[in-house]
Amino acid sequence: MSIVRHVSAAGLVMAFNPDEPHDGQSAVHQGYRYRMLHLGEDLVRKVLADAAPGTAGLPLFGTPVVDNPALARLHTAVAKNAPRLVVEERLTAAVLALSRHASTRPAPLPDRQGRMDLEAMARARNLLRQRFVDNISADELTRTAGCSRFTPYRGFRAAYGFAPSEYQRDLRLRRARALLAEGMAPSLAAAEAGFANQAHLTRWFTRTYGVTPAAYRTA
16 A cells, blocks of 8 residues: 655645545644544435435545635534534535535536425424524424425525525524613523524624624613
């Protein structure tokens, strides 16, 4: 077995095929740090089969060093304990991106020409409206909608202009804004609206409305 050396850098992804032997060391004297995320074979097969029916086999990577922002965004969501819908939407995006752009056996593009089931998307939207505070999973959303796991990933945005996770966050922001207008403290409003903590609320509230929750409450 021949040994091949590859050099990765900050922001790049090292992607290894199942059972592929590998090792690593720092290329500089200062050392290095990395974060690892394992995507099981069954999970990858399920995502590809749902997104692109008829896909045969797993994607195999021709090089272990990949410039793939989708996978980096997935790891960030996992590391920051993001809501389940965010993690699972980014998981689907990462698997598809890796299969299309880094694989020696690219998966076919998902069929985007099929008829969208608006009633299924309405059922998914109603679940989010009723339980936007809860940490809803993609599996629960698809069971309620009566569709495949991949359908809300593309269909919900086509129907309403939001990904399910974005719609859920918008509902949470609206609830927090109403509570702040009533005089509730930002820390309590964050908890009541479903945010992980006050900092999480502050980040998204400021990004969306241009003021902090505390400033909005005072005004």
